[in-house]
Amino acid sequence: MLRTLDIRDMLLIDRLSLDFAPGLNVLTGETGAGKSILLDCLGFVLGWRGRAELVRAGASQGEVTAVFDLPPGHPARAVLDEAGIEAEEELILRRVNAADGRKTGWVNDRRVSGEVLRALSDALVELHGQHDDRGLLNPRGHRMLLDAFGALDLSGVRAAWAARRQATSALAEAEAAIEAARKEEDFLRHAVAELEKLDPQPGEEATLDAARRQMQAAERVRGDVARALQMLAGSGSDLGAEGLIVEATRWLEGAADKIGDDPEEGLAEPLAALARASIELGEATRGVEDALARMDFDPRALEAAEERLFALRALARKHDVLPDDLATLASELSARLSALDAGEARLADLQQALREAESAYDTAATKISAERRAAAGRLDAAMAAELAPLKMERAVFETRVTEGEPGPDGRDAVAFTVATNPGAPAGPLDRIASGGELSRFLLALKVCLARGGEPLVMIFDEIDRGVGGATADAVGRRLARLAEGAQVLVVTHSPQVAALGQQHFRVAKSVEDGITTSRVAALDAPERVEEIARMLAGEEITPAARAAAQALLTAGAPA
Known part of the structure; x- marks a missing residue:
């Protein structure tokens, strides 16, 4: 879980310290107020490649510190172990950006490279949005996601692949040795x-x-x-x-x-x-x-x-x-x-061993392929159930399992495809769906793939863009479901989504002495009513807007 985020002299932020809570954390504010700046700063301390100019104008350097809770068994502990850093219950990431562009990072006061920060990022945070090329939109990870959804046991096919590789290597070595011996017979x-x-x-x-x-x-x-x-x-x-x-x-x-x-x-x-x-x-x-x-x-x-x-x-x-x-x-x-x-006799034995290993691998790979196709059917059905409340009942999500290159996890290629209208050809998620549709596809897919006790901090950047009313409420309900037993950060313009948050932050921009600054504040209950009323009514907040905001908050409160 992300506990705190401390920002100094980055972009439009001079000083900012935020404390996050478990469950659903929402960030709202007017367009251009600087909500995306928070994600830029979080991405910076996690080693993501983003904006080149991050230091606030006039400052000599910018700095971001993020503190995560690190319970026993968390995947980030393996990354720390490989980097030779002792894991503790608290993980402190700090990164400094000098005005000349130099970047320096630390993990628990140990200086580290951006590569180590990015490895930790993969174990700590998952970003979902229209530019989510590191997550659900990346086809290279679709097979792994399907295997996790189907709870497939890959130990058998991996063992068969290892035996096949060993038999192939032994035969190749024997053939090379005999060929060399023949040359000097x-x-x-x-x-x-x-x-x-x-x-x-x-x-x-x-x-x-x-x-x-x-x-x-x-x-x-x-x-x-x-x-x-x-x-x-x-x-x-x-x-x-x-x-x-x-x-x-x-x-x-x-x-x-x-x-x-x-x-x-x-x-x-x-x-x-x-x-x-x-x-x-x-x-x-x-x-x-x-x-x-x-x-x-x-x-x-x-x-x-x-x-x-x-x-x-x-x-x-x-x-x-x-x-x-x-x-x-x-x-x-x-x-x-x-x-x-004795070479010919040994070659015959090794060739027979390879045939047996290939047969065992074929059997294991065929079994996994069948299990993947069955899991793909269950995932497609689960997606259909999720898409209907998101006003995408006419869209078709299909998990395609085709033959690919053999490997330790089998010989299947997996790709998530969608067709947004009946009769339309299916294609990759990021090429077929529009911005709003893509956000809802990703949310539905994440809901279907989510596991209990998700160790990752899930971040959704304006995933409710282009939707409102009942659809926005359905988006919010699914985000709240993901946040059960986990931590979700959502940048949203939707009052329906904002009303479901356990923690609500408002981002606002002000100009003082010609200097533009973004501020972020955690809202109490009355302030939440005012912010959601603003999101409903615009600049002029009416009593009716306040009443509607209170109704949304009451409906979103846990029973």
């Missing part, structure tokens, strides 16, 4: 065969390189170690170090027997040293023999290691990968080749 088959033949393993290159280096090193030093062993152990006629020590020991032992035990001439210590040297020499010889045995390898093993290492590196360069990644590459290429080989 020869390469894949050759590469997979080459990789399978080599069978590279992760870490194999490092292992082969280490073994190759070890064998190459052994090949270089083995001859030196063998010669060292020959020096130590001897071979053939060559006694070697060990043989020489044995010979030296034998000669010294013989000499020792001849010398006897004379300490000064004895050979015991040299013989003991040679014994120790023989033991150490034996250990050294065995160690060299063991080392030489470890260096023993098959030259063919070195050749095989080098050949495989070179093959791994050459294949890695060919595919521009590291040797350790060849095994992974082999798996990937094999998988692509397998996908190609």
Whole structure:
């Protein structure tokens, strides 16, 4: 609900603050008094695109503030959440228009763009009138309005559409993948065969390189170690170090027997040293023999290691990968080749899945189409009942449901059409109906489509134009019905409509010191009698006009 509207230095208004009430709020005044200015200012703070020059002459800037009640679950809360603004029970919109044309907006003291204000506007306010291109006259919204009227459950067709899209996407992706694979089929088959033949393993290159280096090193030093062993152990006629020590020991032992035990001439210590040297020499010889045995390898093993290492590196360069990644590459290429080989079978499965999804969507869309046509019939009947009291019993309203582009909500196109005279061709609302007729069509349509507890503030701009008497009374009664449990703002010239308002504002224009100013005042009961009498009688208000005004107010008062 719109609680207050505060205007500063906008158009003909210098200072104005209005408090609105639930139910039907009416604004009256003489032609040119400035009633439309209030709507211009409300539209400005809601981000609507309207007049370019809004700042009052002589002012540096104009400002409008609107305060709305925002109960839990209100659609505007979702807009605030998306904009990152914390929702409260009170929503304050403020917008400033500088004299140079710059516009700045705030929501609950958070600066926002005009786009955010317009998104909030769609959740807060609904304008109805002859230029209502954002609401009931917009054909793009007719299907949604019909679905809401018929309380249609679209979850089934939306789920079927999502499944159909998913099946279509899966098939397209598979076809693209197979087509790409076919283009490289020869390469894949050759590469997979080459990789399978080599069978590279992760870490194999490092292992082969280490073994190759070890064998190459052994090949270089083995001859030196063998010669060292020959020096130590001897071979053939060559006694070697060990043989020489044995010979030296034998000669010294013989000499020792001849010398006897004379300490000064004895050979015991040299013989003991040679014994120790023989033991150490034996250990050294065995160690060299063991080392030489470890260096023993098959030259063919070195050749095989080098050949495989070179093959791994050459294949890695060919595919521009590291040797350790060849095994992974082999798996990937094999998988692509397998996908190609199994592609036809998979395509057949996906094509069958798509046919099933399309069939399910067709079934759901056909069901929704039938429900829409049934709802269209009920809406047309409801409109006929509403148009008769509005003196349009000869007019025909028809909801046309035709085949359109498939989508998540089905494949129907919906358009509201009218024929104002029997036998005349039907056409869109805004092209067939005249100004007064269009206003009554829109009112009847809104009455039929209205839901209880309407969260939107409904604004009707001179929707009773061109009607009077009983028709004006019928318009007022329908506006009052819309205002039950909701809030409706009506700009009206009709005393019958004005008499039904729960809150009545009078707009008047005055000139002081050459400056024109519009004023708006909330009327009490006696003032309402005078204003409605003026609307009935004109400039000279007669007792009969006052009596008629009182009668209208009494008739419009709630029972």
